[in-house]
Amino acid sequence: MIRRIPKSPSIMNVSRGGRPPSPQMMIAAPLPEDISVSFEFFPPKSDAAAETFWSAIKRLEPLRPSYVSVTYGAGGTTRERTLSTVTRIAQETSMAPAAHLTCVGASRDEIDKIAQEYWDEGVRHIVALRGDPLEGANRYEPHPDGYAYASDLVAGLKRIGDFEISVAAYPETHPEAISADDDLDNLKRKIDAGASRAITQFFFDPEVFLRFLDRARSAGISVPIVPGILPVTNFNQTAKFAKMCGASVPSWMHDLFGALDDDVDTRRLVAASVVAEQCRVLHANGVKDFHFYTMNKADLCYAICHIMGVREDVAA
Numbered sequence: 122m123i124r125r126i127p128k129s130p131s132i133m134n135v136s137r138g139g140r141p142p143s144p145q146m147m148i149a150a151p152l153p154e155d156i157s158v159s160f161e162f163f164p165p166k167s168d169a170a171a172e173t174f175w176s177a178i179k180r181l182e183p184l185r186p187s188y189v190s191v192t193y194g195a196g197g198t199t200r201e202r203t204l205s206t207v208t209r210i211a212q213e214t215s216m217a218p219a220a221h222l223t224c225v226g227a228s229r230d231e232i233d234k235i236a237q238e239y240w241d242e243g244v245r246h247i248v249a250l251r252g253d254p255l256e257g258a259n260r261y262e263p264h265p266d267g268y269a270y271a272s273d274l275v276a277g278l279k280r281i282g283d284f285e286i287s288v289a290a291y292p293e294t295h296p297e298a299i300s301a302d303d304d305l306d307n308l309k310r311k312i313d314a315g316a317s318r319a320i321t322q323f324f325f326d327p328e329v330f331l332r333f334l335d336r337a338r339s340a341g342i343s344v345p346i347v348p349g350i351l352p353v354t355n356f357n358q359t360a361k362f363a364k365m366c367g368a369s370v371p372s373w374m375h376d377l378f379g380a381l382d383d384d385v386d387t388r389r390l391v392a393a394s395v396v397a398e399q400c401r402v403l404h405a406n407g408v409k410d411f412h413f414y415t416m417n418k419a420d421l422c423y424a425i426c427h428i429m430g431v432r433e434d435v436a437a
Contacts (some may be wrong), residue, residue: 137252152430223252
């Protein structure tokens, strides 16, 4: 049950001494002890990127995430790198990997073969997505012999093995959806096909997620809906990406990140404080699971997790 913290009054009460009372800072609240995190990475494209990637993996591994997911390029462009990366995570770390798989540019037989490879390698968690249009295409077109949509892919994966399947959800509605209600119906189809969890597109206003969660529950969707959290590493790029994804960027973020394009250190401090506050507010409203889009960088996510009470085990 999600509980809503009451909104602060617009006018603060004044104490006998004429000073407003000091409200408790969210960050000063006791550290949560019931939070679970997961991390998303993309497969590295070069030796230098691989070094950064595995360094980030090792940095975050001691936080004991519930799983780490690895993305899959449009049309299977990173198919082999995703498979090798996921397999190596399974073999060389203590973390449970989740492999992304899309419908784009492949037949059912091809996708089924990939899924079977994951199953044979011991990978039991798939993030099943429709996928973005192929490069150069204006809109998504299903492969004539493929899975048309994510709900079809989920059903197909369940025929191959008893995968744990995560799917995508869109608090501010998928850009191609006819309406918010139609988008929610699509999410329900994916759940009904066998998905056990939904991970949301990133958002910045906690109320956006909480309103969406209320709507999903009212629609009969009872599986965990995990907020996707994006720490901002480059605000201008993030704003452009958000526009493409249909995610709103509040005006206060423009104010906070203004004039910091060339000030990396300050930008990181601001980003950590923004996401930590976002997560604290969500937790105060009953949210306990968080999925971080790492962009293959560990430091921000590590700092945010520390603030949230997710830390390494340290021997006394």
